[in-house]
Amino acid sequence: MEFTEKILDKCLDAGADSAEVFSLNQKKLSLTVREGRLETIQKSTPGGLAVRFFKDNKTAFAHTTDLSEKSVNEMVRTTKNMAAKTEPDELAVLPDPGQYGRDLDIFDDSRANIPTEAKIAYLVNLEKLAMDYDILIDKSKGAWCSEVLSEIELLNSNGIKSIYKSSHYNVGISVIASKNGNMFPGEGFISARHFSDLLPAEKIVDRYVSRALRLVGGTPVSGGDYEIIFTPYVPYTIMWGLGFALNGENALKGTSFLAGKKGEAFADSKLNVYDDAIKPRGVSSRPADHEGVPSQNNKLVENGVLTGYLYDTRTAARAGEKSTGSAIRDDYNANPEISPSNFYIAPGDDKTDDVIKSCKKGIMVEAVHGWGLNSVNGQYSAGINGILVRNGKMVKPVANVTVAANAEDFFKGIGAVCDDITFYHGFSLPTIMIKKMKVGA
Template identity: 30%
Template sequence: MSKSSDSTLNLLDDLVKAALKGGADAADAVAVDARSKGVSWREGQMEDVEGSEGEDIGLRVMIGKQQAMVSTSNRSADNLKEVVERTLAMARAVPEDQYCGLAPEDKLHTGPFAELDLYDDTEVSAEQLAEIAREAEEATRAVEGVTTSPGAGASASSWAIDLVTSHGFAGHYKGSSFSSSVSAVAGEGTGMERDYDFTSTRHFSDLESAAAIGTKAGELAVKRLNPSKAESGQKPLIFSPRVANSLLGHFAGAISGGAVARGTSFLKDRLGEAVFADGVTIVDNPLMKRGLSSKLFDGEGVRVQKANLVEGGMLKTWTLNSATARQLEMEVTGHASRGTSSAPGIGTTNLYMEAGTLSPDELMADIADGIYITELIGMGVNGVTGDYSRGASGFMIKNGEITESVSEFTIAGNLKDMFMALVPASDLEFKYGANAPTVRIDGMMVAGT
């Protein structure tokens, strides 16, 4: 552990002890130190350079069943003393929350932390970032049929998280992130079409080349030119990986302990039941090496572990922090998320759907008339009922082959039915925080011409 992390942990420990001395029954403190820089590039020149630095501290205190949180970016002794006093005063004034409290002590991470290789200390200058963005834009504009690029960007960031609780947990870890992205426009006037590509990694050396993402963005935009209109009706749909992962987001929201406890989830009564088809397994793995959403412990200091949320189609667990675990009379699952200004929330980490056995081509081989979805528009999803309706664009599937582009149509169904009909392909890749392979869903309604 670095001297800087030792220093921050000591500061947080002093803050927690001061809260206890002032009358708190329990307390925890979190520090988030973040640094970032980024550039944007447009039409052959630098458009903008941005940089930010933040050192935020959050204190949470509990007096009986009353709790309050205060955050600050001022680490001076006088200010931190005032923060303790203000947080205690707020806790005494708020209504009781019967479910508040620290995580169960026997669930805390007490052993050595995993080595996940989340931090790369490579110093990337603004000039290097500008060169990456320039190369991406030039590659995009070089694609035949591309008329312009709305711009490209590149960024580098790093952060450190420290957490101390009054019942004995102290932990620190840090991470880094590097990314580049580019947009492309093909065609002219009312016939213009846009698309994009990007790359994001923990380590600078893992970034996909700027030329590769630039070329791909341009080719994707050109493929979308001269779209036709989809005919209305019930059709089999193929979701490309970059939109299939949105289905994981809807699933994650539905199994969040907060939604289940409030009764606002369309899966609230389905624990232990089949909610996907037999061949579907969904995994949350916080311990993935160089994972974009990996963590060493959760927002309450609880030990994290790889877990099958869905196994063979069966819903195995909710995602719970300590408050929702108490409310539902269950055990915490290590899914607490944390900022500096609010009580712990709930979130997944490296969420993914395991690959199936069929290639994307095999998955669509028997589709006589369907649609390959590459973009979803709008947020017409009801988390209480599962009703699903979104604008979309993509490509027609005719006799098992992807053909002309198609746009300006709506797809609709219910997530409960969609999950049960979902079939994953074999092309899983890890590019996002949540990842899914290509998936097929039969029986959805398409509203077009």
């Protein structure tokens, strides 16, 4: 912290009205095993530093990996010069310190002392389980894992000191199922803050390899209107677009289909959406955002009604709201941007089995290709793989079809929200059913 404090002082000495220093230091290890042998090992200790410099309501951002005295001095000088060239923005201010909550339990360095050989053995076993899962699994693209330990220091001249450590573990598998000349990838990964929160190897394999066996050899169905059941395999196809649409900056600029709709029932009352950055051990949990604003659990959609947007400090000031603690930097060299954390559609009371049983003509979507929900106009369109459901029965795998709907049909047409959510990634989704979407084939 001494080092970051020193840089903050340098900014103030150089004439800044206010300033902020952000530093990120990481330890990373990633391994890939293919065909029973280690194929890649990557090891690194990346890190870097960023400064925001404010003077006369003008601001600039600078980042560097070169932490020598000379270079840092140069950075401060450059940032000051750059700030002078920008236009004044009275809303661009740094936040004040807030109340930081309980320990979120997001740091686990217990893997640090485990020998690399043991980690390789874990992956060899994971790959073998996947290859032995079924006779149709005939090729491996590998099993992999990564572990990242991060230390963040954020200081600003208003007195914010946000310093914390976090860990991030990923494990993934990628094999190929082949049937009658058709191939389908059995692949996916899961994430956790604690290694022990990852699914056991058998369950990772079961989750992703069984899907390939269900979907291999899919064929198109005839086009027309279908009930579409999105499964927890495909959160990003909806949550990416929804995240951009709920971004307070996009709402203010009008680049969101939810702009100006606060208080409106834009969706069926079954829809509830949260962005919860303080979920204990949550994949994207953190005590504070990357401007130092304390994290919170934001309810964004309640019973189909839009209740709020995500804000950083500047956008909140402009909207006359409070920051939701949603300013996130992808890396040390990135500007803070409004971004969701543990972002999900809240589970409902419906049961997936019941949804399938009462489905006359529908498709259960287990894999998607493409963006999905468009945040600007709310239209949904994507290519999908799934299972055809006819009169309550799963009939056959479906491939090479698109599903689409406009915003109204998509959100007002939510007919079921099930109880089967899992939190294996930053974005999560329980099984949800949309009553009517257009299938193109």
